[in-house]
Amino acid sequence: MDMTALLLSRIQFAFTITFHIIFPSFTIGLAAWLTILEALHLGTGRPAYRVIFEFWLKIFGVAFGMGVVSGIVMAFQLGTNWSVLSRMSGPIQGPLLMYETFTAFMLEATFFGVLIFGRSRVPPWFYFFSTAMVALGTTFSAFWIMVNNSWMQVPSGYVLEKGVFVPNDWSKILFNSVVWSRFPHMLLASYLTGAFCVAATGAWYMLRRVYHAESRIMLRMGLGLAAVLMPIQLFFGHLNGIYVNTYQPSKMAAIEGRWNDEKPGSEVLFAWPDVKNRRNLFAIALPPPFGSLIDSDSLTAAETGLNSIPPENWPPVVIPFFAFRIMVGCGLVMLGLAWLGSYLSFRHRLAYIRPLLWLTFLSFPLPFIAIITGWFTAEVGRQPWVVFGVLRTAEAMTPFLTAREATISLAIFCSVYAFIFLFGTFYIYRLIRTGPARQPFEVSHIVVPNRPMSLADEEPIQVPSPVGARE
Amino acid sequence: MVMFWVSVLAISILLYVLLDGVDLGVGLLFGLANSEAKRGGMLSAVAPIWDGNETWLVVTAVILWGAFPVVFATLLSALYLPVIAMLLGLILRGVAFEFRYKTHRLRWIWDFSFAGGSLIATFMQGLMVGALVEGLQFTNGEYSGGEVGWLTPFAVLCGIGLCLGYALLGACWLAKKCDADVREVAHRQIPVLAVGVLAFLVLVFAYALAEHLPILHRWIDRPYLFVFPAIGSVAATVLAFSILRHNDHWPFYMVALIFVSAFGTLAFSFWPYMIPFAITIDEAASPRSSLEFMFWGCGVVVFPLMLLYTVISYSVFRGKVRAASGYEHH
Numbered sequence: 001m002d003m004t005a006l007l008l009s010r011i012q013f014a015f016t017i018t019f020h021i022i023f024p025s026f027t028i029g030l031a032a033w034l035t036i037l038e039a040l041h042l043g044t045g046r047p048a049y050r051v052i053f054e055f056w057l058k059i060f061g062v063a064f065g066m067g068v069v070s071g072i073v074m075a076f077q078l079g080t081n082w083s084v085l086s087r088m089s090g091p092i093q094g095p096l097l098m099y100e101t102f103t104a105f106m107l108e109a110t111f112f113g114v115l116i117f118g119r120s121r122v123p124p125w126f127y128f129f130s131t132a133m134v135a136l137g138t139t140f141s142a143f144w145i146m147v148n149n150s151w152m153q154v155p156s157g158y159v160l161e162k163g164v165f166v167p168n169d170w171s172k173i174l175f176n177s178v179v180w181s182r183f184p185h186m187l188l189a190s191y192l193t194g195a196f197c198v199a200a201t202g203a204w205y206m207l208r209r210v211y212h213a214e215s216r217i218m219l220r221m222g223l224g225l226a227a228v229l230m231p232i233q234l235f236f237g238h239l240n241g242i243y244v245n246t247y248q249p250s251k252m253a254a255i256e257g258r259w260n261d262e263k264p265g266s267e268v269l270f271a272w273p274d275v276k277n278r279r280n281l282f283a284i285a286l287p288p289p290f291g292s293l294i295d296s297d298s299l300t301a302a303e304t305g306l307n308s309i310p311p312e313n314w315p316p317v318v319i320p321f322f323a324f325r326i327m328v329g330c331g332l333v334m335l336g337l338a339w340l341g342s343y344l345s346f347r348h349r350l351a352y353i354r355p356l357l358w359l360t361f362l363s364f365p366l367p368f369i370a371i372i373t374g375w376f377t378a379e380v381g382r383q384p385w386v387v388f389g390v391l392r393t394a395e396a397m398t399p400f401l402t403a404r405e406a407t408i409s410l411a412i413f414c415s416v417y418a419f420i421f422l423f424g425t426f427y428i429y430r431l432i433r434t435g436p437a438r439q440p441f442e443v444s445h446i447v448v449p450n451r452p453m454s455l456a457d458e459e460p461i462q463v464p465s466p467v468g469a470r471e
Numbered sequence: 472m473v474m475f476w477v478s479v480l481a482i483s484i485l486l487y488v489l490l491d492g493v494d495l496g497v498g499l500l501f502g503l504a505n506s507e508a509k510r511g512g513m514l515s516a517v518a519p520i521w522d523g524n525e526t527w528l529v530v531t532a533v534i535l536w537g538a539f540p541v542v543f544a545t546l547l548s549a550l551y552l553p554v555i556a557m558l559l560g561l562i563l564r565g566v567a568f569e570f571r572y573k574t575h576r577l578r579w580i581w582d583f584s585f586a587g588g589s590l591i592a593t594f595m596q597g598l599m600v601g602a603l604v605e606g607l608q609f610t611n612g613e614y615s616g617g618e619v620g621w622l623t624p625f626a627v628l629c630g631i632g633l634c635l636g637y638a639l640l641g642a643c644w645l646a647k648k649c650d651a652d653v654r655e656v657a658h659r660q661i662p663v664l665a666v667g668v669l670a671f672l673v674l675v676f677a678y679a680l681a682e683h684l685p686i687l688h689r690w691i692d693r694p695y696l697f698v699f700p701a702i703g704s705v706a707a708t709v710l711a712f713s714i715l716r717h718n719d720h721w722p723f724y725m726v727a728l729i730f731v732s733a734f735g736t737l738a739f740s741f742w743p744y745m746i747p748f749a750i751t752i753d754e755a756a757s758p759r760s761s762l763e764f765m766f767w768g769c770g771v772v773v774f775p776l777m778l779l780y781t782v783i784s785y786s787v788f789r790g791k792v793r794a795a796s797g798y799e800h801h
Contacts, residue, residue, distance in 0.1 A: 079547025090540020091761035098533040102773040398548040
């Protein structure tokens with residue numbers, strides 16, 4: 001076992017998956033937003049909704065394409081760097097990922113095609129239906145991934161036979177309380193991402209005094225959705241805390257910076273965990289029983305501290321501790337912005353308060369930061385296990401992987417991703433800066449369902465018409 | 472159940488090789504094209520299909536992981552660097568395809584990435600197949616060949632051979648889909664590439680004889696295997712005639728048939744091994760509970776739908792690409 005190779009493999013996985021999650025979380029949210037817009041357009045007939053729809057559909061296409069490209073690497077990487085894990089858990093994680101891939105393919109192949117080929121060919125209700133199906137498809141994709149990851153967090157429904165995890169109860173794997181608190185948490189996070197990106201875009205146009213009607217709709221709807229969803233998200237976040245406390249006490253103790261067993265527990269709001277001396281520096285804490293109240297819904301529950309867990313089973317305490325606080329911090333700022341902004345927008349005063357518009361505009365990174373730090377909390381907090389309590393990360397790595405190989409691959413991934421990411425982000429920025437086109441949008445060339453990014457091409461690519469479709 | 476998933480896997484791999492072979496091949500020839508008009512024409516011949524084609528690689532990977540996790544884990548980890556390089560090539564190729572139309576000034580970067588990415592991906596695929604045929608080193612079922620255990624003259628030869636093969640497939644596709652310049656160039660390239668592929672096959676055979684590759688023994692044990700090379704040589708003969716007649720369509724189908732026969736040859740020479748002479752199909756298969764879970768959803772419902780969708784999308788995209796008409800809307 002090469003420890004350097006292990007560290008590099010972990011960095012590589014963290015880097016590629018962090019890069020990847022940005023796009024799906026954005027597109028899941030956007031798909032839901034597109035569905036709402038299309039429903040409103042169908043219901044009210046207001047052209048502005050359609051203009052906004054078509055604008056965001058283009059951005060959806062580019063982000064979706066980036067998500068697909070960066071997602072391919074994930075599956076392969078489990079085999080290259082984590083061959084012991086993929087061999088042992090293949091019978092469970094493999095089928096789950098297969099369902100995800102096949103679901104994604106069906107979505108891409110069928111209904112996304114309808115969205116792109118344009119409204120002129122299908123009745124309006126069917127167009128709406130297709131939009132909803134695309135949203136449903138992205139939701140299903142997220143579901144399979146969350147089932148997969150939840151199994152690694154709290155493995156269930158399996159027996160270990162000859163060094164392989166053999167599934168013996170799929171219903172336990174698919175339908176357990178862990179999946180059903182984590183999946184909605186991720187889904188809501190994606191919706192909030194969509195909502196804040198939309199609101200920020202609206203605020204940006206308002207600050208620049210362009211696209212008046214559209215920017216008002218985007219701002220009002222984005223903030224309004226966020227105002228409603230944010231409290232629900234906090235509730236599901238709390239449910240996640242309950243599962244962590246029940247099944248992963250080591251993660252919880254790290255998140256809370258709790259060293260000693262407490263009954264009832266106190267709540268550390270902020271501190272610098274001094275891992276070497278097993279204490280918190282500069283701690284600001286709420287007295288008991290706030291810790292038990294937050295972690296266990298109880299005034300008297302005993303809470304486990306790191307000292308009663310063997311240090312070889314500790315996660316790296318500092319990362320989950322701070323990642324969690326950054327996530328919650330982002331969430332609270334988003335809640336404040338959403339409520340204040342919605343209230344002012346309801347009173348028709350938001351457009352005149354430029355500092356708040358600036359804040360809203362600049363808030364768009366918050367949901368992304370919250371998602372990434374949330375995942376850091378979940379994944380780093382799970383360490384040193386890859387399958388919690390059963391398989392250690394160090395034992396899951398390809399045994400013969402060398403530091404040199406891992407260095408080469410990490411360098412390759414970092415440089416290629418940086419190159420692509422810069423260009424892709426710049427491109428999305430350019431699309432958003434340009435803003436929605438006023439005239440109803442017709443596809444001027446044949447775009448194909450398998451090339452979502454082509455929706456936003458400046459210059460058409462030459463392909464033949466589908467038989468009898470145009471001319 | 473195991474047989475079902477072996478068949479699904481075989482179909483997926485074969486489809487991947489045939490379909491993505493086309494656009495990787497076009498990517499290789501793209502590097503040789505000397506004008507924007509030609510490059511545009513070449514891209515348009517694969518634009519609607521490349522992403523769908525690449526999907527079959529992902530499908531292959533997830534089938535391997537779900538149904539044959541041992542093979543998935545062993546192959547990808549043993550072929551670490553080639554797999555990473557192939558992924559890099561495919562990412563660059565895919566992104567370049569999309570991004571080149573979003574810029575004018577920087578288009579050359581994406582053109583370079585497109586050709587380069589295709590080259591890397593193709594070469595690595597050939598290299599990996601070659602390394603498998605020659606046999607990777609295993610000790611007690613675990614790979615023990617080291618960082619570059621796959622790097623042998625034979626594997627490199629196979630890498631070059633696959634580049635020629637995909638390029639030939641790509642050229643035949645261009646002859647079939649395009650007209651004017653692109654078609655002319657393709658017709659000039661086909662015979663050269665065909666001779667190259669032929670020379671490659673002769674070399675491989677000679678090398679195999681010289682080195683006594685384990686595969687060769689299987690041939691002596693299983694004479695019925697000669698049916699595949701027989702099909703291949705018939706296809707090669709028809710190919711030669713169609714080249715002489717400057718036919719647009721036959722070369723593509725014949726080259727595809729040659730690929731099928733090569734695939735059949737390999738698959739049946741390995742049988743019943745999945746990783747030649749180390750891991751058999753039965754040893755590699757997932758437990759029944761996994762195979763059945765996949766069977767009732769992905770296996771009998773989605774997989775046939777995917778095949779159907781592939782057929783439909785190709786039939787929609789039939790006929791020649793009209794080189795000039797794409798710009799009429801501007």
